[in-house]
Amino acid sequence: xxxxxxxxxxxxxxxxxxxxxxxxxxxxSNPHDCQSMEILKxxxxxxxxxxxxxxxxxxxxxxxxxxxQYSSALLEYEGILQKEPxxxxxxAMLGEVESKLHPGxxxxxxxxxxxxxxxxxxxxxxxxxxxxxxxxxxTVKPDGTDAAGIRLKLDNDGNEPLAKFLIQxxxxxxxxVRNALDRVNKLNRASGGQALAASLxxxxxxxxxxxxxxxxxxxxxxxxxxxIPLDCYDVDRQIVKMLPETLTLGRLIxxxxxxxxxxxxxxxxxxxxxxxxxxxxxxxYNIQWHLATPSSIxxxxxxxxxxxxxx
Numbered sequence: 001x002x003x004x005x006x007x008x009x010x011x012x013x014x015x016x017x018x019x020x021x022x023x024x025x026x027x028x029s030n031p032h033d034c035q036s037m038e039i040l041k042x043x044x045x046x047x048x049x050x051x052x053x054x055x056x057x058x059x060x061x062x063x064x065x066x067x068x069q070y071s072s073a074l075l076e077y078e079g080i081l082q083k084e085p086x087x088x089x090x091x092a093m094l095g096e097v098e099s100k101l102h103p104g105x106x107x108x109x110x111x112x113x114x115x116x117x118x119x120x121x122x123x124x125x126x127x128x129x130x131x132x133x134x135x136x137x138x139t140v141k142p143d144g145t146d147a148a149g150i151r152l153k154l155d156n157d158g159n160e161p162l163a164k165f166l167i168q169x170x171x172x173x174x175x176x177v178r179n180a181l182d183r184v185n186k187l188n189r190a191s192g193g194q195a196l197a198a199s200l201x202x203x204x205x206x207x208x209x210x211x212x213x214x215x216x217x218x219x220x221x222x223x224x225x226x227x228i229p230l231d232c233y234d235v236d237r238q239i240v241k242m243l244p245e246t247l248t249l250g251r252l253i254x255x256x257x258x259x260x261x262x263x264x265x266x267x268x269x270x271x272x273x274x275x276x277x278x279x280x281x282x283x284x285y286n287i288q289w290h291l292a293t294p295s296s297i298x299x300x301x302x303x304x305x306x307x308x309x310x311x
Contacts, residue, residue, distance in 0.1 A: 016043050018234060019257055026226065032063050033226070035288050042260050054083060058090070065093070070100045157251060158272030159184060159200045165271065171218040172204050180204045188250075196301060197252050199268050199294035220291060225270045228290035230256060230300060237304035239263075243282060249305070251275040252297045261285055266292035 023040045027033060037060040044053035061076030074097045080090050163181045167174045180203040187198040201219075205212030220227050235256045240248060242263075247253050252268035253275050263285040267275070270291050280287060301307065 161271040225291040230292040230296035240304040268294040
């Protein structure tokens with residue numbers, strides 16, 4: 001029997017509906033994105049859209065099964081049965097999952113493919129043929145240290161590996177990339193992380209021979225990073241300010257939505273490993289990473305920190 005969800009405040013409801021609309025679009029282009037399905041499922045449940053939530057849950061369970069992540073599939077199928085106990089096909093799929101988890105009837109045997117580990121952002125392999133740059137692992141703070149006390153190592157902004165990636169994949173002329181990298185490095189050293197950082201992608205896009213949209217599409221296609229059209233998003237400035245300005249302004253990294261225990265974070269540079277690690281130290285949430293245009297991130301930061309009024 002389905003229980004009624006408590007009413008959601010109007011302001012929160014608007015944000016959740018916007019999140020649903022955004023991730024429905026993302027799933028249209030990447031229908032097997034488990035992280036997006038998880039977020040969409042939680043959002044549907046939160047506003048009481050149970051039919052849609054169950055539909056996404058079933059798709060998520062089937063996807064986990066197809067990927068060989070049987071423990072995750074089991075949890076999703078069991079969740080469906082709690083709401084629809086008479087679903088014969090879900091009962092059948094549970095049997096299939098059990099047989100995969102416990103081959104030969106042994107309850108202590110689990111296949112290697114079902115050993116779950118967080119998907120990591122492997123920046124050491126970003127120049128490989130098929131890097132996977134999406135991470136949703138839970139963050140952990142050092143014991144006994146609050147966020148304000150964490151010492152962040154931020155001496156590498158990721159622009160060098162981004163430049164190498166662009167050159168290797170022939171997304172921009174090598175001379176143009178190296179000149180742009182030199183200019184951006186000088187600008188960012190001068191700002192000291194206290195002003196909006198200069199973006200290598202934006203700097204390269206200013207060249208007459210480079211189409212900025214095509215450059216971004218090339219990065220997305222080869223890096224497999226998730227994209228978020230942040231300029232269409234109504235971002236709560238309190239979420240943005242969950243991170244210090246050295247990360248948001250100084251690295252063009254911005255948290256833009258929070259659903260349950262998952263926080264969504266947009267980056268202008270998908271190869272900023274130290275920035276990512278710093279965010280994971282500071283935020284005790286599951287994190288889903290997205291690539292956004294530097295201009296859209298800059299706009300969110302200007303609005304959140306009222307930068308124009310500082311000038």
